[in-house]
Amino acid sequence: MKIDRRSFLALGLGAAAGTAFTPLPWKLTDDASIWTQNWRWLPLPEDGDVTYETTACTLCPGGCGIRVRKVKDRIVKIEGLPEHPVNQGGICALGISGTQILYGGSRVTSPMRRSGDRGKNEWTRITWDEALAEVKAQINALVDADKADTIACITGSDRGTVPLLFKRLLAVLGSPNFMTTATMEDSYRAVFRKMHGLKGPVDVRFDFENTGFVLSFGSGLIEGWGSPLRMIRAANVWKANKTPMIQVEQRLSNTAAFSGGLLAVNPGTEADLALGLCHAIISGNLHQAGSVSGFAEFANLLKQKYSVDTVATKTGLKATAIVDLARKFANPASRSVAVCGRGKGTTAGSMREFMAVHALNILAGRVNAPGGVFAVPAPDDIAWAGDTVMTSAISGKTRIDEAGTGAYTLADSLLNRIPSGIVEKGESSIGLLFVSEANPVYTLSGTKNVRKAFKKIPYIVSFATCLDDTTAYADLILPNHSYLERYQDVPVRAGLSKPLVNLTKPVSAPVYDTQNVGDTVISIAKSLEGSVAEAFPWENYEDCLAKTLGGRWETLKEKGFVEGEANPVALGNVILPSEMPDIPAISGDGNLPLILLPKDSMRLWGDAVADPPFALKIVPDTELKGTETVVEVSPKTAVAQGLEDGKEAVLTTTLKSVTVKVAVSDGIMDGVVAIPRGLGRSSAEKYLDDKGVNVCELMEPQEDKVSGFDAVIGTRASLKRA
Amino acid sequence: MKKETEHKPGKKYGMVIDLDKCTGCGSCMAACMAENNVPCKDDESNKLSSITWIRVYRLTNRKPFPETEICYLPRPCMHCGGVGDQGHSPCVSVCPATATDYDHGTGIVSQIYTRCFGCRYCMAACPYHARYFNWWDPVWPGDLKKTLSPNVSPRMRGVVEKCSFCFHRYQLAMEKAYVEGRRDLEEGEYQTACTQACPSGAITFGDLDNPDHAVAKMKEHPNAFRLLERLQTNPKVYYISSREWVRRAGDNYLKNEPTNSKPRAAAHHG
Numbered sequence: 001m002k003i004d005r006r007s008f009l010a011l012g013l014g015a016a017a018g019t020a021f022t023p024l025p026w027k028l029t030d031d032a033s034i035w036t037q038n039w040r041w042l043p044l045p046e047d048g049d050v051t052y053e054t055t056a057c058t059l060c061p062g063g064c065g066i067r068v069r070k071v072k073d074r075i076v077k078i079e080g081l082p083e084h085p086v087n088q089g090g091i092c093a094l095g096i097s098g099t100q101i102l103y104g105g106s107r108v109t110s111p112m113r114r115s116g117d118r119g120k121n122e123w124t125r126i127t128w129d130e131a132l133a134e135v136k137a138q139i140n141a142l143v144d145a146d147k148a149d150t151i152a153c154i155t156g157s158d159r160g161t162v163p164l165l166f167k168r169l170l171a172v173l174g175s176p177n178f179m180t181t182a183t184m185e186d187s188y189r190a191v192f193r194k195m196h197g198l199k200g201p202v203d204v205r206f207d208f209e210n211t212g213f214v215l216s217f218g219s220g221l222i223e224g225w226g227s228p229l230r231m232i233r234a235a236n237v238w239k240a241n242k243t244p245m246i247q248v249e250q251r252l253s254n255t256a257a258f259s260g261g262l263l264a265v266n267p268g269t270e271a272d273l274a275l276g277l278c279h280a281i282i283s284g285n286l287h288q289a290g291s292v293s294g295f296a297e298f299a300n301l302l303k304q305k306y307s308v309d310t311v312a313t314k315t316g317l318k319a320t321a322i323v324d325l326a327r328k329f330a331n332p333a334s335r336s337v338a339v340c341g342r343g344k345g346t347t348a349g350s351m352r353e354f355m356a357v358h359a360l361n362i363l364a365g366r367v368n369a370p371g372g373v374f375a376v377p378a379p380d381d382i383a384w385a386g387d388t389v390m391t392s393a394i395s396g397k398t399r400i401d402e403a404g405t406g407a408y409t410l411a412d413s414l415l416n417r418i419p420s421g422i423v424e425k426g427e428s429s430i431g432l433l434f435v436s437e438a439n440p441v442y443t444l445s446g447t448k449n450v451r452k453a454f455k456k457i458p459y460i461v462s463f464a465t466c467l468d469d470t471t472a473y474a475d476l477i478l479p480n481h482s483y484l485e486r487y488q489d490v491p492v493r494a495g496l497s498k499p500l501v502n503l504t505k506p507v508s509a510p511v512y513d514t515q516n517v518g519d520t521v522i523s524i525a526k527s528l529e530g531s532v533a534e535a536f537p538w539e540n541y542e543d544c545l546a547k548t549l550g551g552r553w554e555t556l557k558e559k560g561f562v563e564g565e566a567n568p569v570a571l572g573n574v575i576l577p578s579e580m581p582d583i584p585a586i587s588g589d590g591n592l593p594l595i596l597l598p599k600d601s602m603r604l605w606g607d608a609v610a611d612p613p614f615a616l617k618i619v620p621d622t623e624l625k626g627t628e629t630v631v632e633v634s635p636k637t638a639v640a641q642g643l644e645d646g647k648e649a650v651l652t653t654t655l656k657s658v659t660v661k662v663a664v665s666d667g668i669m670d671g672v673v674a675i676p677r678g679l680g681r682s683s684a685e686k687y688l689d690d691k692g693v694n695v696c697e698l699m700e701p702q703e704d705k706v707s708g709f710d711a712v713i714g715t716r717a718s719l720k721r722a
Numbered sequence: 723m724k725k726e727t728e729h730k731p732g733k734k735y736g737m738v739i740d741l742d743k744c745t746g747c748g749s750c751m752a753a754c755m756a757e758n759n760v761p762c763k764d765d766e767s768n769k770l771s772s773i774t775w776i777r778v779y780r781l782t783n784r785k786p787f788p789e790t791e792i793c794y795l796p797r798p799c800m801h802c803g804g805v806g807d808q809g810h811s812p813c814v815s816v817c818p819a820t821a822t823d824y825d826h827g828t829g830i831v832s833q834i835y836t837r838c839f840g841c842r843y844c845m846a847a848c849p850y851h852a853r854y855f856n857w858w859d860p861v862w863p864g865d866l867k868k869t870l871s872p873n874v875s876p877r878m879r880g881v882v883e884k885c886s887f888c889f890h891r892y893q894l895a896m897e898k899a900y901v902e903g904r905r906d907l908e909e910g911e912y913q914t915a916c917t918q919a920c921p922s923g924a925i926t927f928g929d930l931d932n933p934d935h936a937v938a939k940m941k942e943h944p945n946a947f948r949l950l951e952r953l954q955t956n957p958k959v960y961y962i963s964s965r966e967w968v969r970r971a972g973d974n975y976l977k978n979e980p981t982n983s984k985p986r987a988a989a990h991h992g
Contacts, residue, residue, distance in 0.1 A: 029818065042859065080921075090749070096749065252790050
């Protein structure tokens with residue numbers, strides 16, 4: 001048959017019509033789905049009864065209440081606890097990701113003994129009996145050699161029964177070397193000691209809910225500073241009430257963007273601005289009268305060195321802007337407050353800045369005033385028999401970090417002094433180190449030196465829940481339950497306006513062969529027998545909690561938290577400084593053209609706890625791309641340094657040279673490079689492992705002459721096209 | 723059952739997101755992933771292939787420092803109703819497998835994974851980039867499988883997925899209501915995971931047609947707007963911003979066109 005035009009069209013139309021009526025295409029699409037989708041490896045989540053249980057989050061110091069959704073015995077979701085005073089139902093990305101810590105690949109699943117070299121995180125499983133016997137032998141060897149005072153302990157906090165059990169163990173063995181990682185709260189405490197002559201433990205609290213004017217010196221108020229969720233709520237109240245928020249920073253951080261009041265000053269001149277404001281307040285006679293000593297000297301210092309004009313030149317602001325700001329700040333009707341502690345406040349920072357900002361609050365009458373900053377006594381409600389005997393027995397001994405003695409009377413512990421001490425001496429002053437809920441190898445600046453020092457410590461026992469940069473240097477891990485598997489009282493500081501104690505509860509059965517660190521410490525003490533065992537008269541940790549907390553134990557178990565009232569301490573005479581310490585908060589080689597500043601966010605966590613997969617997933621590609629850290633520079637800086645957006649570059653500081661990627665952004669000052677904190681963890685699980693660079697590797701520590709803390713907030717750097 | 727739906731007008735669930743409150747913390751994204759069994763790959767820094775049902779975009783006013791401003795904009799699925807809420811959403815209209823459908827009872831655009839054969843027409847049709855394709859099989863290594871919720875089925879390689887307004891939460895709430903002899907839900911009974919998690923309280927969720935629900939009032943706010951409204955997709959997600967440049971960023975305006983103006987084509991149709 002000849003195919004002419006007519007039959008061709010007829011055939012075509014017939015085929016089209018036929019196709020429309022045959023079920024074949026629909027059958028094929030259906031089959032295509034079936035063929036391509038029935039993978040046997042696709043998990044089918046097991047169903048079961050759903051229950052909710054309440055507990056508290058400990059992943060940051062913020063102190064949120066959480067509730068977990070369980071399907072049978074699995075925890076499938078973490079949500080905020082609506083009735084908790086801190087977060088009132090909200091929750092951050094890190095808190096939500098807690099399930100991925102509980103079931104995550106970085107968990108230490110049983111006691112372990114190091115099998116590879118230090119720094120490698122290679123381990124052999126051992127039993128709890130073997131592990132405890134090993135700790136006992138290590139302690140006894142030092143006791144026998146009369147070197148028990150070289151036993152040291154690093155914890156993330158000095159609050160609550162667990163840190164205090166460690167402290168007690170050290171004390172009864174005769175060692176004063178109980179150390180905690182320093183935060184902005186330690187700097188605030190040092191300021192209260194320096195400028196109010198206060199002696200004992202004193203905490204800083206902020207009455208943000210009643211503040212009428214916020215002046216923040218680089219604090220990431222909605223980016224994890226203090227108690228993150230409380231701050232986000234407070235910032236929303238400020239916005240709703242049209243409370244002015246002024247953010248002094250070099251970058252349009254989320255806090256600056258949210259506040260709408262960015263005040264960009266030259267890097268490292270924040271303290272100068274605060275002093276310039278002080279000068280404007282005094283010369284305008286706007287200051288509040290009070291019992292102040294050294295006022296004349298302070299006023300003279302300001303006049304000589306920090307006059308409004310001098311400060312205007314130094315900071316790059318207009319003199320009129322400074323005077324205007326000072327006037328608004330000092331107006332009693334403003335109910336203003338000045339805040340410091342860079343970013344999340346997880347580092348101590350420079351005393352120069354803290355003292356200057358505190359002087360500003362003093363002059364405006366904002367210390368111990370509604371809406372302002374408060375000095376309150378630290379809670380002392382945990383008391384055990386024999387505490388005073390033990391304290392006096394070790395009080396004569398010098399601490400390894402020299403905190404509390406000589407030139408370092410303002411600090412309670414100076415962990416940052418340990419690495420340089422060990423490296424300079426060439427041998428370790430620590431004979432045996434315990435590490436619990438801290439990750440000093442990651443969080444101390446000058447990582448190379450820190451690693452060198454940790455390598456020299458003869459024996460390190462870690463009580464970690466997850467493998468991290470610090471466990472890599474440990475000899476033995478006695479793994480702690482995760483916070484979802486254990487009881488622990490967690491007193492919350494974080495600048496909250498009221499004292500708060502949370503209780504974490506075992507909302508999940510232990511997933512692995514781990515043990516509550518409280519129980520571990522008690523059993524170590526019991527194994528040492530004699531007076532050490534006698535100092536720990538409890539059957540186990542739960543018994544210790546019940547007896548220590550007394551009446552509050554039942555309330556805590558039922559409600560999950562106890563709130564108290566804070567009565568401010570009497571401040572007595574205020575001592576204004578007659579000179580300001582001259583510590584450069586920007587370390588490194590002045591010849592390098594740029595200034596490298598770390599940046600914090602609610603998506604990337606730079607402290608002891610590493611980003612779990614969910615939190616890491618939402619980190620923008622302007623902070624992490626592939627396995628490389630992305631640094632932020634201004635368009636002008638990019639042109640000046642020959643950089644291109646999205647391209648690789650080499651970032652160099654005095655300590656290290658690394659390849660990074662560049663993100664050009666309008667929201668940053670010229671000459672500044674912003675680098676995200678929280679990357680470059682070497683021992684977390686596969687999602688985060690070996691991604692980016694740890695900011696601390698690039699920053700040389702800078703010991704503060706006043707407090708002894710590490711004052712570094714940034715470092716000089718160069719950024720060249722790769 | 724059929725009679726009942728005929729007599730009662732359907733719900734129109736939607737969201738109002740107050741951009742003045744959003745801090746860009748990303749809680750909504752994480753809460754959504756945990757609620758809906760969204761997996762994580764080893765590398766999620768290629769944002770084109772990173773599955774986030776709700777994504778927080780960072781907008782800037784493109785002015786030089788220090789006049790630069792940032793606004794964070796969370797973007798779930800808009801659950802477009804199309805003109806007159808007749809269910810002609812861009813994605814529903816193009817799906818050859820009826821894998822995505824408009825539910826007139828709730829106004830929610832569904833996604834049925836087992837029907838989807840991965841042609842991705844819907845992704846091309848969606849003007850909001852709210853749909854994501856599974857290029858790889860999801861992996862939950864080791865014990866991470868224990869975090870999986872039985873309320874949402876894990877998706878397989880080769881299918882498209884998107885925000886469902888946590889539809890399983892609606893189903894659970896309805897089941898509970900039926901057991902208690904009710905046919906209607908209270909406002910708080912059905913809330914999405916992102917709404918619950920937001921530390922700022924920036925997201926409000928409810929029935930846009932129910933005058934007792936907060937969203938019904940909020941969407942009438944003078945600063946309320948929707949994304950690409952002039953495409954007549956009729957989205958059920960409203961935004962509020964006090965900043966004009968943000969409201970203008972919600973659509974493609976000509977330089978001299980006033981914000982919130984109707985496009986000429988729409989004006990013709992009345």
